[in-house]
Structures are given as C-alpha cells and as structure tokens.
Amino acid sequence: MSQPIHISNALQALPLEAPGHSLWPQLQVHVPKHAVWPKWPLALAASAVLAVAILQLQAPDLTGGAVGGQLGAAGNLQRLMDRSAQLENDFYALQDDAQSSATVIAANLSIEDRLAAIDGQLMAEAGGADTAALWQERIDLLSQGVSLNRTNAAYNADGRHYDLALASLN
C-alpha cells in the first residue's frame, strides 16, 4: 500500500451499501393495480392548467428579464447553460411548499417532470443539432416556474392565497 491510486479506482473499490432493512414491504403497496401506460391525457390536462396560469403571469414580467428569443441562433451554448443554471437556482429557492396551494405544488412538480424529460433528451442528444433548442426550452420552462413562484410569494406577502385552479377561472 505505498503507491498513489487513481481516484476512479479508489471509488470503484468501495463496497456497496445497503439500507438497515428492506423497504419492499412498504413499497409493494405502490405496485400499480393495472397495466402501466403513459398517462398522456392527465399530463396534457396538467399542461393546459399550467399554460393558462403562465399566460396570466406573462402580463407583468416577473422573471427579471425576458430571455426567449434574445439569445438567438448565434447565442452560444454556454450562455444558455449559465442562464438555465441561474434560473434553476431561483426556481428551487423560491419554492415554499408550506406557503403554497396544492395546485401551485402540483404545477411545480409538473415543471420538474418536464425538466427531467428535457434533461433526458439532452443526455440522448449529447451535442446534437437540437441541443441549443432544448436548452432554450429548459430556460423557458424555468422562467415560467420562477414567475409562478414569485407570484405565489407576492400573494403570500400580501396575506392572500394564490390558487392556480381559481386563477385559471378568472
């Protein structure tokens, strides 16, 4: 044991860890009762509610500066990624489940799911022609999330309760 060791080799030599007890007994209640297929109708409905809410939020620009379109085709990938990172930090920092209605929480979860889907595409794309467009899509989605949570925070600061389901009916 006297030679330096490459960090990859050292980490890969570490043993697998196991939880103190199996979680399967409590997990098995989540086994779907029927065949599991993509829930497109539900996803589309959630997106529709989110879209209505986002349209309402677009009147006052609460994102700290519009991004869409400004970077253009010539904008470089690094700028898009930096902007995405900044917005993502804001998106999570602004979330406050304790002060949010169920519909706001659901909208945040929907955004997180859509972010995960975009990230999956980015992983598969890995520098392909659509990479910049996907990053722009990610930025747009995060901007919507930031707007949503800023509005929610503003309502809370005024002692009011922000509910997307009610807001979308107005």
Place this chain on the structure above:
Amino acid sequence: MSHSSHFAIDVPDSLIQRAKRGDGKAFEQIYRWFERPIYTLGLRLCGQPSEAQEVLQDSMIKVMTKIGEFKGQSPFWGWLRQIAVNEALMRLRRTSKTYGDEDVYEMDLADGNALLPPQAAEAAQLLAAMQKLPDITRSVLWLYHMEGFNHEEIAVQMGKSVSFSKSQLSRGTKKLRDLLIEPRTQG
C-alpha cells in the same frame, strides 16, 4: 458512459414487460436488484442514511408509476439510474445550503491531478474523507468517477455550468488528497 457503475445490470425485457402489466413479483425483483445501487448513490450524494433511504423509496415509487414511459431505446438500468440521480439531486437542492453557489476558480480548472495517496485504498479512510467534503463536491466526484457522467451531463443534471463541474471535480480531488494525508488535522 462507464459501465463500472453498480447500476449496470441487464434486466430481461420479459421482466420489464411483466412489470408494465402490474406484476408485483416483477417489481420486487427489480427492487432486489437495484436496492443497493440506488441506496449507495443516495448515500454518496446526500451524505446521510436517512436521506439515502428516502432516495431509494422515492425512486422506486417513480419507477413503479412511470415504467409505462420506458420505451426500451436505452438500457433499463440507465433509465432507472437517471430517476435515482434526479431524486438525489432534487433532495440536495432542497437541503444543501451551498447548492446555489456558482464559484469557479481558474486554478481548479488547471489542476488535472487525479491521483490520491495510498491511504485511499483503505475504504474506511476514504469514506471518512469523502464525508468531510461538501455534498455538492462529493456528488460531482461520484457522478464523474463512479457513474461515468461527463462534465456536460453533470452540468445538465445539477443545473450548473460545465466550468462549475470541472472546478468542483478538481477542488474535490485536491481536498480529498489533503484529507487523506492529514486526516486528523483537516476538517
């Protein structure tokens, strides 16, 4: 992407199809195979057994509810691992006080030394040193060296820049080196 990952388990298509039909035994088999890889990933990224357990639980619930969306265009283990990584990072974002930091040092980017002192061959010493790293630094090290993600992939998943990932990797390796050489005086 490296297949040295503990997740790299070939799951038969027949088992996946059974799970998609709601077969509890198929899900149980999937759980048995991936329990330790998911738990270990959760522990390395989040740092605490309780958090690793939550990562395992939430990841498996997502696998059960979203398996219908797995199209089979890539290995099942990669799809499942992505769910686990997302769950662990989401938990880190919410709990880590330093997650929002974006500091990048040019000195870090220039340091490409990936060698650790011989003490790193001792699992207990290496784990103790790893535990002293900031969560986000330790996560970058693990995702890069153990799971085989490149800097662009890590940046995407963490919502950070490529430079940040490179800087964390370099700084983390150096810090690990220091901790292993002087384990009693570092902190």
